[in-house]
Amino acid sequence: MTFLNRSIDEICKDDVEELIAAETVEDSTIEFKREVELDAAGRVRDASRNDIAREIVAFANAQGGTLVIGIEESGDDPKRAKSPMPFANCYDLAERLRRAVFEIIEPKLPMLHSKAVTTEEDGRGMIVFVVPQSRRAPHRVETLRDCFRRTGSESRKMTMREIQELTLAVAAGADNLERRLHSLAESFNAAVPALRAQMNNSVPHHNFCDIRFSAVPLADLWLGKIIGKSELAPVMPSIGYEILGSRTDFNYPWGREIRTGHPIVRGHRRTTTAGGSSMVLFDEIHCDGAVTIAAVHLTERLYFGWILSQISALLCTIDMVRTYAGAPDAEYAIQLQARVSGERLKLVGNAGFFDDEYRFRGDQHFPTYSYGTRSERSLLVNEIAQDVVHAAGCQLDLDLNAEIRC
Known part of the structure; x- marks a missing residue:
């Protein structure tokens, strides 16, 4: 069923109508x-x-799931999607309901996706909640003072x-996440000396700077064999952003056509030199969905756009990987x-919006x-970029209005 394999940002009228036409059965991942x-x-x-709230909590405490409001259920067991029951003001109600539910769940859910889907010409529609594990x-x-968990088609206490x-299992999962992030960091750090050896280190006043973004899925993903699959190559987007009223565009990467790759244990690594041997680009995609997008610079200044383009490349590659794995959100x-x-390394921008004192060190x-979902791209780019400029000692309050084009 395409509905369950689509990002919530892409769910539309046809998807919810398909649920009804197929008489979809409620199970461990879907509730009507x-x-x-x-x-x-x-x-x-x-x-x-x-x-x-009980249904949402039950999904969050299990493997995640989807709740669709506005579909009448059958009377058999397990229940099936029977007929549409669209309601008025679905957009306003979706947001009010999300806030009301969010406030009575503790601890607060790290993610809760919701969307109003218009199904009628008069604006009536349904509400979809996608709840990650x-x-x-x-x-x-x-308000009920109980925890619930999804088991089959039931949400039970x-x-x-x-x-x-479950508390112990979640703690073990957090430890596993830290270990996986550490292993990705170690993989890149072990490669850095060889990457630096490819660069021209004879230029005075230039320093090495390593920028690495690594990402690990919080749900179990499996891509299977990666080698030889062109559809699993890292995505190379462009990003547009705005600072102090000036609009700027950056493309990533440089030298995209000449990257060389080779297999690693359950994954694939690619590298290339760029910028006249002043930069080496490094990326890895692993069978478990983990991704690293990194760059080693030899320079006296670090351009802000380089970092933003790395962020955009990472987010687009994550979207490609999780869509391929059938888990787009x-x-x-x-x-x-x-x-x-x-x-220290100076942080600079194309329009000269950083002063000389803004520098990285160590x-x-x-x-x-x-x-989470693709709709969060711009906010996440702004959050990371704000931390980067603060790390350089700059107090500039960013509102990048970033637009990533994959």
């Missing part, structure tokens, strides 16, 4: 609700809000033992490493970032 009950003032009734589980519905077991954790060897430490 007939309506949202409202009071006389148009507010979501507490009982309806709690019922929807949560890395902060177990969650509970505060969890026992204390199940809550304890799978959440990723992203790690940024920036390391300068020798003297190792820069950044938080782990989270990437």
Whole structure:
């Protein structure tokens, strides 16, 4: 079924109509609700809000799932999608319902995707919630004071033992994530001496600077064999952004046609030199969906656009990988490493919007970032870029309005 393999950003009228036409059966990953009950003032009734929150929590505490509101169910067991029940003001209601549900779930969900889908010419439609498996589980519905978990087509109350077991499993998952990010960092760091050896180190006042972005899916993905699959080559986009009223565009990478690649254990690595041997580009894609996009620079200045283009290349490559794996909204954790060897390195922009005192030095430490749906691209680019300029000592408040073109 195409519906379950599409990003929530792409779900449309045809997708929800397909669910009904196929008489889709409720199971561990999909649930239907007939309506949202409202009071006389148009507010979501507490009982309806709690019922929807229970389904969302149950998915988050299990393997994730999709809730579609506006479809009447059959009376058999398990229930099937029977007929459409579109309701008015679906866009406004979708946002109000999302806020109401979000507030009564604890701990707060790291991600909850929702979308109103118009199905009728008069603007009526349905609401779709896509709930990823949560890395902060177990969650509970505060107003019901219970945790729930999806089992088959039912969302049932969890026992204390199940809550304890899930807590331990989530902690183990966090440890596994840290180990996987560390292994990607070690893979790149081990390659750095050979990458630097390819560069012209005779230019005075130039320093080495390594910029690495690595990303790991928080859900289990498997790409199978990567070698020889052109559709699994890293994506090379362009990015447009705005600073102080000036619009700038950057393309990535440089030397895209001459990259050489070779297999690594359950993955593929590609490298190339660029900029007259002043830069080496490095990327890896692994069978488990992990991605690294990195660059080694030998320069006296680091252009802001270079970093933004790396971010855009990473996000587009993540989208390509998770779509290929059939999980287009799978959440990723992203790690940024920036390391300068020798003297401080100046951060500059095309339009001269950084002053001389803005410089990098030594190792820069950044938080782990989270990437969900494609609609989050611009916000995430701005968040990472803001941290980068702060790391260089710049207090500029960014609003890049970034546009990535894959």
